[in-house]
Amino acid sequence: MANINDHYLKLAAGYLFPEIGRRVSAFADAHPDAELIRLGIGDVTEPLAPAIVAALHRATDEMASAEGFRGYGPENGYDFLVDAIREHDYRARGVELAADEIFVSDGSKQDSGNIQEIFGLDCSICVTDPVYPVYVDTNVMAGRTGEADDDGRYAGLIYLAATEENGFAPSPPSQGADLAYLCSPNNPTGAVMNREVLGAWVDWARENDAVLIFDAAYDAFIQDPALPRSIYEIEGARRCAIEMRSFSKRAGFTGVRCAYTTIPRELVGKASDGSEVSIRDLWSRRHSTKFNSVPYLVQRAAEAAFSAEGKKQTEEQVRYYMENARLMREGLGAAGFTVFGGVHAPYIWMRTPEGLDSWDFFDRLLSDSHIVGTPGAGFGPAGEGYLRLSAFNSRENVEEAVTRIRKAFA
Numbered sequence: 001m002a003n004i005n006d007h008y009l010k011l012a013a014g015y016l017f018p019e020i021g022r023r024v025s026a027f028a029d030a031h032p033d034a035e036l037i038r039l040g041i042g043d044v045t046e047p048l049a050p051a052i053v054a055a056l057h058r059a060t061d062e063m064a065s066a067e068g069f070r071g072y073g074p075e076n077g078y079d080f081l082v083d084a085i086r087e088h089d090y091r092a093r094g095v096e097l098a099a100d101e102i103f104v105s106d107g108s109k110q111d112s113g114n115i116q117e118i119f120g121l122d123c124s125i126c127v128t129d130p131v132y133p134v135y136v137d138t139n140v141m142a143g144r145t146g147e148a149d150d151d152g153r154y155a156g157l158i159y160l161a162a163t164e165e166n167g168f169a170p171s172p173p174s175q176g177a178d179l180a181y182l183c184s185p186n187n188p189t190g191a192v193m194n195r196e197v198l199g200a201w202v203d204w205a206r207e208n209d210a211v212l213i214f215d216a217a218y219d220a221f222i223q224d225p226a227l228p229r230s231i232y233e234i235e236g237a238r239r240c241a242i243e244m245r246s247f248s249k250r251a252g253f254t255g256v257r258c259a260y261t262t263i264p265r266e267l268v269g270k271a272s273d274g275s276e277v278s279i280r281d282l283w284s285r286r287h288s289t290k291f292n293s294v295p296y297l298v299q300r301a302a303e304a305a306f307s308a309e310g311k312k313q314t315e316e317q318v319r320y321y322m323e324n325a326r327l328m329r330e331g332l333g334a335a336g337f338t339v340f341g342g343v344h345a346p347y348i349w350m351r352t353p354e355g356l357d358s359w360d361f362f363d364r365l366l367s368d369s370h371i372v373g374t375p376g377a378g379f380g381p382a383g384e385g386y387l388r389l390s391a392f393n394s395r396e397n398v399e400e401a402v403t404r405i406r407k408a409f410a
């Protein structure tokens with residue numbers, strides 16, 4: 001019998017969203033007439049923008065001819081997409097990146113889970129709490145932690161509580177660490193890091209020789225142009241940060257799959273013999289060994305998100321979701337709930353009503369109002385006492401959800 005990777009046995013619970021899915025399916029089976037409104041997992045609901053659909057059609061036609069057919073693509077992405085990323089996501093914000101510092105992939109979930117593979121097993125890891133569970137679980141699987149305590153905190157990880165007091169944007173710890181995961185705009189709290197907070201993290205990373213893993217999957221939802229969208233807008237970040245960005249939420253690609261990871265050449269790590277090694281080169285080695293490029297059709301679709309029409313259409317979708325977020329924030333706030341987020345992110349982070357913990361409130365919302373949320377405790381112990389609502393849904397459903405919650409709880 002083959003030995004298994006025992007570290008998997010430390011995982012305190014099933015992955016959050018399948019766990020929620022199981023509870024919701026059980027409820028739906030028992031109550032087939034209930035009209036559920038799903039504001040749990042942050043999955044887009046608007047159809048693909050016309051410019052993106054047209055690009056998919058064109059690319060499909062190309063693939064149907066001998067001249068236009070393409071097999072394996074370049075591992076790091078086609079030049080047409082990498083150049084569009086450099087131009088629109090970076091140069092437009094004053095950031096210069098070389099083509100070979102960008103790695104196109106099929107999702108930021110994968111990238112943020114896989115990136116830890118190129119770092120030593122003895123690296124110390126810092127995360128915020130609550131946190132996107134992928135950052136923690138993948139380090140548990142790799143063996144960088146001990147067991148979870150009764151609260152679900154893994155021994156060996158440095159947790160920084162994201163609280164109402166610190167605006168859900170914790171400052172760097174007083175101690176050092178090798179890797180720190182940051183997500184801004186934040187999933188799940190919807191908070192956003194300003195230049196000052198992000199600058200403090202970059203300074204901390206430089207002082208402690210740490211690497212920041214910066215997840216910017218929700219950057220398109222930032223409403224204030226003065227807020228940083230990329231960590232490379234912060235002086236010194238090229239030497240200490242890896243950035244991940246995605247087309248999932250900004251262009252409706254959750255089912256299409258395209259994202260990218262950026263690693264500047266200056267970023268180095270240390271080998272066991274003390275020599276400096278390029279992190280970018282290691283990721284390139286991993287990427288080319290374990291990944292065979294995002295389909296041509298999908299990369300053409302992603303490129304179309306940067307065209308004038310594509311930008312206009314996808315920005316309109318972002319505005320639609322952000323209007324949903326405003327309606328939830330204001331509607332629930334007016335009903336007496338304490339509500340955060342939803343200003344620069346498509347997530348509302350609300351305090352649970354007096355006397356209900358996160359999972360109790362989740363269950364009550366499901367059974368009394370037929371609404372699916374995500375219990376804050378599922379993102380970490382400091383998420384206890386909160387629940388996340390996603391703004392990715394139709395206007396009609398969002399308005400109905402607010403009405404139902406107000407009726408049941410106000």
Ligand code: MLT
Nearest residue numbers: 040041042043109187390
């Ligand atoms: C979420 O709901 O937290 C996200 O949709 C999960 C993800 O992007 O993987």
